Amino acid sequence: MNASINYDRCGSINTCKVNLFNNVIQSIRTYQTNQFDLRLRFNNDIEIITQSVLCSFSILSATSDSNAERCSNSKKYDLFETSIEELQNGLEKNHFTSVDLVKTYIARIEEVNFKGPKLRAVLEISPTALQAANESDILRQKGIVRSRLHGIPILLKDNIATRHEDGMNTTAGSYALVGSIPPSDATVVKKLREAGAIILGKTTLSEWANFRSESMTNGWTGRNGQATSAFYPQGDACGSSTGSGIAMSIGLAAGTLGTETDGSIICPSDRNNVVGIKPTVGLTSRNLVIPISHNQDTVGPMCRSVADAAAILSIIAGRDTADNYTFLQSAIVPDYTQHLKKDGLNGARIGVMRSFFLDPEFSEYPEYIAAEFNKTVEEIFKPLGAEIIDSADLDTVKQNVFLLAQNTTNLSDPSYITALNLTKSLGGNLGIDATLKKYNLDALITLSVAYATSPAAIAGYPMITVPLGFLPNTTEVTTTNETFPFELPIWPAPNFPFGISFIGTAYSEAKLIELAYSYEQATLNRKKSKPFNEAIPKTQLSDVVCQT
Secondary structure (H helix, E strand, O other), X not given: OEEEEOHHHHOOHHHHXXXXXXXXXXXXXXHXXXXXXXXEEEOOOOOOOEEEEEEEOOOHHHOOOOHHHHHHHHOOOOOOOOOHHHHHHHHHOOOOOHHHHHHHHHHHHHHHOOOOOOOOOEEEEOOOHHHHHHHHHHHHHOOOOXXXXXXXXXXXXXXXXXXXXXXXXXXXXXXXXXXXXXXOOOHHHHHHHHOXXXXXXXXXXXXXXXXXXXXXXXXXXXXXXXXXXXXXXXXXXXXXXXXXXHHHHOOOXXXXXXXXXOOOOHHHHHHOOOEEEEOOEOXXXXXOEOOOOOOOOEEEEEEOOHHHHHHHHHHHEOOEOOEHHHHHOOOOOOOHHHHOOOOOOOOOEEEEOOOOOOOHHHHOOOHHHHHHHHHHHHHHHOOOOOEEEOOOOOOOOOHHHHHHHHOOOOOOOHHHHHHHHHHHHXXXXXXXXXXXXXXXXXXXXXXXXXXXXXXXXXXXXXEEEXXXXXXXXXXXXXXXXXXXXXXXXXXXXXXXXXXXEEEOOOOOHHHHHHHHHHHHHHHOHHHHOOOOHHHOOOXXXXXXXXXX
16 A cells, blocks of 8 residues: 655644544555555655555454444443443443544544633643554454553653653653653653553643742643633643643543642642542652652552542552662552452541641631531541541641751752651651551541642652532632733632542552542542533544444
8 A cells, every 4th residue: 555645734744644544544444454565655845754564453344343333332431431441341342442542532632622611731642642542452353451551541741751752742841841852751651551551642730840930820831821620711720730630520531640749649639520649759650750859759640530540550650770769669569459449448547637737717728628528527437437536637847847858959968868857757757657656547538738738748658639529609719810811720619629638658558549449439529510511522432433
């Protein structure tokens, strides 16, 4: 087969590749050909490519399902709600392919990213995503399924490196790094690929992960503009993993990765009605993730559900010779999906971290949020069999110690090292660990807002946020004279989600997942409201499958 591609018409080499792929797939289905030589010729003035490659594609008509059956079956899946397990089952039954899935997600992104509500959640779509999806389908046709993530599209925060040959940038949202060439994938990305996951693209973040300036706006980057919430027009979706949270809230991928130094997974998960797991520092590798603090940086999943987040965490966790912090964990990575226990709260001793963190005036959030937290402790945790210790507060932390640790410019300075060690102890040994031991607790709970993320961040300990509720329609919208002229994001406002967080000692993710899953399944709070209608993409799998 010979194909001539008019580069001038399709605008970019990556768009050409996508158009060519779609045309080839259609030809395969039409002529029922398994293998052929494909010669590509581009009329790009900069570079002319003539390449002969042997391609092999699965023949969909040779499968047990007819096109009509596949069309009918694909209508069962709503990508706003469908879980990773359900997607995997659909792929296994040939209700759709990974190519169908990638095409559908791309169409959903195009609906709302720069059109309609212009949420700007996604920074780039991988030009090789369709190719990876096809390769995944071929392996599945041969009976090879690498993991529960095989053929599943995942979005990455744009401070997580991807290999240059994929054609995507890794920039932390900044023009300063456009065109830079990472030596390879970040370790967590390699693990996803090895598990068969498809890297769909990169999500928007607060530029430089909120470290561009002290007055940084959540979700703004020079490259992509201002990302906003799907729950309220021009809403503040928090940061710095802003796009990952927005994308998951409306089903722009099956799962996303975020990163956190202090609050950057938890807060945008909280504000976007999704589950976020901020792992123990060292559980997931930070190799080739643009850094802020080697003592606090961590990479974790942001997903629709605890089950989806546990599935991804099981893949990306583990030791890495390129990150010495990862060798503090066990050599064997747990399968966190084995800890999805509906009775996980039964008999658990849970401490309420109340002082400061449940004070609306101190932490600057609506009183309604604290009231709903108190209500869920009484009406959900206790009936599920949890033993509640209220309150189980941490000892007061000295702010001047934090300042000593943060204001240094010399990481070998003895004053910095002393302050750093003391800070970690105040958050960990003398803070979270001391409180867990004092009251014989399995975990602490608190809200996912404001300063609640700091103790776990400073200690490097795990934290999981799960949807708790939504602000009522009577919520007063807070704005300033600069909000609308400069299109600054708004919070609080009606219908904004908020969450509840579970905090534990180092490497207690398995236990926290048991508790979080038990709470999630008892409440299903995520489903009690939805984003505003314009923000929800309408394209579904059936729109793609039924066209073939």
